[in-house]
Amino acid sequence: MSLEMVEKLSAFHDGELGLDETSKLRRALADDADARALLESFDQIDDAVRDAFDAELDQPVPLTLARSVRDGFRARKRRDIGTTVVRWVGPMAAAIAIVVVGHFYSQFRTEQALAQQQAQIAALTDKAVQDALEFALSGSEVTLADQKLAGAVSITPTRTYKSESAHWCREFVEELMVEGEKTVRFGLACREDSGEWRRVETRLEGNQTPPVGRSL
Amino acid sequence: MDPQIEKEIIALLPRLRRFALSLTRSAPAADDLAQATIERAIANLDKWQPGTRLDSWIYRIAHNLFRNEARNRSSRDEKHEAILAESDQSLDGVRAAEARLEFSAVTAAIAELPSEQRQALLLVAVEGRSYQEAAEITGASVAAVTSRIARAREALREVVERSG
Numbered sequence: 001m002s003l004e005m006v007e008k009l010s011a012f013h014d015g016e017l018g019l020d021e022t023s024k025l026r027r028a029l030a031d032d033a034d035a036r037a038l039l040e041s042f043d044q045i046d047d048a049v050r051d052a053f054d055a056e057l058d059q060p061v062p063l064t065l066a067r068s069v070r071d072g073f074r075a076r077k078r079r080d081i082g083t084t085v086v087r088w089v090g091p092m093a094a095a096i097a098i099v100v101v102g103h104f105y106s107q108f109r110t111e112q113a114l115a116q117q118q119a120q121i122a123a124l125t126d127k128a129v130q131d132a133l134e135f136a137l138s139g140s141e142v143t144l145a146d147q148k149l150a151g152a153v154s155i156t157p158t159r160t161y162k163s164e165s166a167h168w169c170r171e172f173v174e175e176l177m178v179e180g181e182k183t184v185r186f187g188l189a190c191r192e193d194s195g196e197w198r199r200v201e202t203r204l205e206g207n208q209t210p211p212v213g214r215s216l
Numbered sequence: 217m218d219p220q221i222e223k224e225i226i227a228l229l230p231r232l233r234r235f236a237l238s239l240t241r242s243a244p245a246a247d248d249l250a251q252a253t254i255e256r257a258i259a260n261l262d263k264w265q266p267g268t269r270l271d272s273w274i275y276r277i278a279h280n281l282f283r284n285e286a287r288n289r290s291s292r293d294e295k296h297e298a299i300l301a302e303s304d305q306s307l308d309g310v311r312a313a314e315a316r317l318e319f320s321a322v323t324a325a326i327a328e329l330p331s332e333q334r335q336a337l338l339l340v341a342v343e344g345r346s347y348q349e350a351a352e353i354t355g356a357s358v359a360a361v362t363s364r365i366a367r368a369r370e371a372l373r374e375v376v377e378r379s380g
Contacts, residue, residue, distance in 0.1 A: 003366070010366035014340060016347045041377065045369050046341045048376045052323045053342045056234045062247055065229050065254065072258030073222045139230035141223060156226055173226065 001034060009035060013042040060159030061138050063186060066173050070184060120149055121178060128153040133170045133189055133197040151178035167191055169200075221261065221270065225254065228271055231343075235275055238338045239282045239331050253278040272345075275353045279335075283355075325375040333368035336361050 011017045012025050029035055124146050132142035132155035145152035159171040169190040176183045188201035232253065236246035257264075257274050264273050326334060332354070339350040340361070347361045354361070 003363075003370075006370050007362055007366040010369055011347070011362050014347065014365070016362065038373075041373055042369055045372050045376045048322045048379070049326065049337055049341050049372065052320065052326055053234060053238075053338055055323070056237060057230045059230075059233070059243075061229045061233055065233070065247070065250055066226055068251055068254045069222060069225050069229070069258070072255060073218055076218060076258060076261065137230070139227050141227055154223070158229075 001038065005035065006038065009039050010042065013039060057137060057139075058160070059138075060161060060171070063158050063171055063173075066156070066158045067186075070173075117149065117178075120146065121151060121153075121176070124149065124151070125153045125174070125176065128155045129172070129174070129187070129189060129199065130197055131155075132157055132172065133191070134195070138170075149178060150180075151176070153177075163190060170197070174202075218261075224270055225257070225274070228274065231271065232274060232278065235335075235338065236278055236282075238334045239279070241327055241331070249278055249282055252281055256281065272349060272353055275339075276355075279354055321375050321379045322372070325372050329368055329371060332356070332360075333364045333371070336364040337368045340365055 008017065008021065008025055012022060017025065029039070124144055128142055128144040131144070132140075136142050136155075136157055138157045138160055141154050141156045143152055143154040154175040154177075156173045156175075157170045158173055161169055163169050167190040169188060172187050172189070174185045174187050176185070184204075186203050187199055189197040189199045191197050229250070233246055233250045236249040236253070237243065240246045240249055253274060256277050260277075264270060326337070329337070335354060336350055336356075339345040339353060340347065345353070347358045347365075350356075350361045351358045356364075
């Protein structure tokens with residue numbers, strides 16, 4: 001079969017052939033068993049190709065890549081703030097006043113209320129970690145929000161591997177947003193036989209990537 | 217807008233890495249390309265037009281970076297092959313065995329395709345892009361994309377039928 005015919009069949013398979021050519025090809029296919037067989041084989045080829053390429057999505061994404069994204073946006077934010085300072089000195093003074101008022105307001109909160117809030121955040125975070133590590137592919141984000149807390153937790157698994165002790169472990173980026181304040185942390189958790197993901201490492205900065213195959 | 221875009225880029229990382237791998241064929245080189253792409257994209261984010269596909273724009277950056285460095289690539293690949301060989305040796309036995317099992321005949325055949333064909337196949341057959349979109353990302357004509365995909369399928373046909 002000519003390469004031209006293969007190209008036409010391939011484009012037809014992808015819905016990329018023009019109307020006229022599609023009509024001509026349909027007529028030709030009625031009398032050409034080889035062409036029909038080739039066309040049918042494209043489905044099988046595409047399925048195999050998708051399986052092969054999709055398997056690559058399960059490979060762990062280096063934590064350094066996720067960190068590059070975060071650092072890049074931080075640098076942008078610093079640059080934007082520099083520009084804003086020049087243009088918005090007045091509004092900024094008002095914003096600072098709001099922050100100061102907020103600061104004094106926060107001092108009135110009781111320790112009991114703070115402890116309760118932290119417990120709720122911890123519970124929300126743990127649920128997000130369990131959901132994300134158990135069900136989300138690397139690179140997919142799981143976000144849980146709590147309106148009462150005015151907060152949200154986003155967990156993005158970034159790397160998956162099996163430890164020397166045969167536990168599945170996953171690295172993840174944890175973004176905590178509470179009352180407008182954002183904290184980004186990097187975590188590592190491993191799956192217990194019970195199905196629970198146990199956090200074994202949490203850090204704010206630095207290279208969190210442990211050696212591949214490390215023991216728990 | 218930035219926080220949302222930051223999330224989108226983090227979510228894109230596995231696919232960006234796969235796209236980079238379709239160009240480089242070497243995991244360390246793909247990571248380097250993905251890293252350079254991210255840095256370039258964030259630094260030039262103001263040039264991206266909201267309303268257009270962010271992933272296509274980032275893929276185009278990756279493609280251009282890869283092509284622009286073509287002259288230096290052969291020496292860099294040699295270096296990466298050496299690094300790859302070292303990291304292979306550092307894998308524990310279980311991981312190495314798993315990796316061998318997962319490296320199917322189809323995966324091997326895809327790796328043997330010219331990078332242009334592999335890239336076109338990924339964009340169209342796997343990611344469901346139109347020929348026009350694939351052409352825009354790779355800087356090729358629609359006719360070239362048509363030819364590359366057909367040739368790639370033709371090349372894979374025998375091995376897929378044999379392994380199926």
